Amino acid sequence: MASIGQTASLPHALPTRSRAGSGAWVTAREAFWIALEALRAHKLRSFLTLLGVVIATTTLIVVMSLINGMNFYIADHIANLGANVFIVHLHPWAQGYEAWLKAERRNKPIRIEEFEYLRDNLKNYRNIGAEAETQTINTSARYQNHSVYFLDIVGVTPNMIDIGAQKVESGRYITESDYQHESMVCFIGQDLVTEFFPNVDPLDKEVMVNGIPFRVAGVAEKIGSTFGESQDNFVHIPLTTYRKFFSARPSLLVNVQAWDAEQMMVLEDQTRALLRARRHVPYREDDTFAIDASDTLMELWHSITGAVFGVTIGIVAVFMVVGGIVIMNIMLASVTERTHEIGIRKSLGARRRDILMQFVIESSVMAGMGGGLGVLLSLMVSEIVNLIVGPGFFNSSIPLSAVLVGLILSASVGLFFGIYPASQAAKLDPIEALRTEN
Amino acid sequence: MPPDGVIIKAEDLWKTYDMGEAIQVHALSGVSFAIDRGEYDAIMGPSGSGKSTLMNLIGCLDTPTRGCYWLNGQLVSELSDDELAYIRNKEIGFVFQTFNLLSRASALHNVELPLIYSGMPAKERLEKAEEALRKVDLADRMHHKPNELSGGQRQRVAIARALVNNPSIILADEPTGNLDSATGEEIMGLFARLHEAGNTILLVTHEHDIAAHAHRIIHVRDGRIERDERIE
Secondary structure, three states, rough: OOOOOOOOHHHHHHHOOOOHHHHHHEEEEEHHHHHHHHHOOOHHHHHHHHHHHHHHHHHHHHHHHHHHHHHHHHHHHHHOOOOOOEEEEEOOOOOOHHHHHHHHHHHEEEEEHHHHHHHHHOOOOOOEEEEEEOHHHHHHHEEEEEEEOOOOOOOOOOHHHHHOOOOOOEEOOOHHHHHOOOOOOOOOOOOHHHHHOOOOOOOOEEEEEHHHHEEEEEEEEOOEEEEEEEOOEEEEEHHHHHHHHHHOOOEEEEEEEEOHHHHHHHHHHHHHHHHHHHHHHOOOOOEEEEEEEHHHHHHOOOOOOHHHHHHHHHHHHHHHHHHHHHHHHHHHHHHHHHHHHHHHHHOOOHHHHHHHHHHHHHHHHHHHHHHHHHHHEEEEEHHHHHHHOOOOOOOOOOHHHHHHHHHHHHHHHHHHHHHHHHHHOOOOOHHHHHHOOO | OOOOEEEEEEEEEEEEEEEEOOOEEEEEEEEEEEEEEOOEEEEOOOOOOOOHHHHHHHHOOOOOOEEEEEOEEOOOOOOOOHHHHHHHHEEEEEEOOOOOOOOOOOOHHHEEEEEEEOOHHHHHHHHHHHHHHHOOOOOHHHOOOHHHHHHHHHHHHHHHHHHOOOOOOOEEEEOOOOOOOOHHHHHHHHHHHHHOOEEEEEEEEHHHHOOOOOEEEEEEOOOOEEEEOOOO
């Protein structure tokens, strides 16, 4: 029997926190299941809470997949131009209507003498060729009683087969001999084969091109279509023959092929300098011609997708913030509802960080679920887009990075916006909390 | 730790609340006492006597404004919130009048809770929780939720929870307040068995009938100890 006033036995120091590590992990797992349980218990409320995050995630993933799909498409089809090739011609590509008007007004076509000048004065190029194109409005080709319209009639130098996208499937391309002799031969694209020669060998047959007879010397491999336009609807004839029958002084597209990308830039600069000098273009004035390469198109494409992506990021950010604020408010209400429960947990030994972690994990898991729902939704949207737009045009393929970004971003939003409510919960006084009625 | 030692020593405990404008309310005014390991004591007093405040201090839910409190040889009166939480987890087993169980969790999960906060891995936790429920004769109901249990059963779950971490003292605040007299007697019987098994039990009550089950009654009135009565 003790009496009041007896001194205490040996005091001992507080033991070290061995519970810090495993305790935290256990609390995290418990919080995870509590979060799932809370979501299941109030499905409609949870869904409405997460709507912002769901929409943001879906938008992000869908846009990223569309851009991803388009990038593949563009790379596949626009790369037609050939590596390390640039074109000197009258109208700049893809610069808009104003630029086209300006070119119409002040640019001068590349003439055959200028082509020959460049051929003779540029150094170390791999290849240089020229093409002349007709307007496709008035073109037609006829064989027996079949006709093809709106085809490209192109006058070429023989080396265009090494520079351009066409490949020989059977027969041969235009030769140096054809070029010298202004021969009436042509190299036809697959669309003409399909229309005129489905079951016979096209070689050596006579085709009327705009009423002029040409003998088929060679057939091209199929290329395909770009944005719905067939790339196989053409005949190539010698440039010299072209000048004889179609246009005496055609506007040329000079194709210069470099050995590598670096040299291509050098050659572009040299070409610009040579042509400006020959045309006596004053120092301050713009070029009177255009130089384009496949990278021009890619640049344009990247700037478009960049702009689209930028806007998307803006939209996604807005939805995420709004969604986050909604989550924060719901969590605050949840903390208030569960004040009594928090008091019980604290009385049993939950520290501030246990309570904090519990609620932060709950809001992260909730938001992460919203992200997961967004991923599922975006899968559905992707499928619908593919069905509507059709295979062969493009496939919006969902990159794994988009899914990961979506999930991580949602969970982070939940974590960030859950910190304030969680800290309010952690700060509760256990005695007051226990007194609160449920 | 000596087997028969002083488990609680309170020295001149004061709890003062500032009500603003230099007005102070003293809930406790210089309370001192000691409790040995293995005692079965009751703290009795009318409402407003300060017994709840004293219970909060003994249970490490709060710290005194002045004075010293040693629990199991440890000076706990000046610990931080986190350190107090640790002490509560290891040394105190609470039993409340309103049971204070988590309503959406099973009996087993409720009993596990202190072990979760002490960082025990799952397998060990479940074993200990089951064992605690067996001690209070509720092993067959461990997967039931509180709303599937009677009042007496709920209190027994709460007692199992209080026991599960092997605390220094079991602190029961009006444990039979929400139970009918028959069930109340059952619970008091359980406390008696727990005391015989070696636990230190501290009841806080305003009812003399309940306090009479203990072997010592500390009477509290107006924030002071009025009388310290031994009964056998």
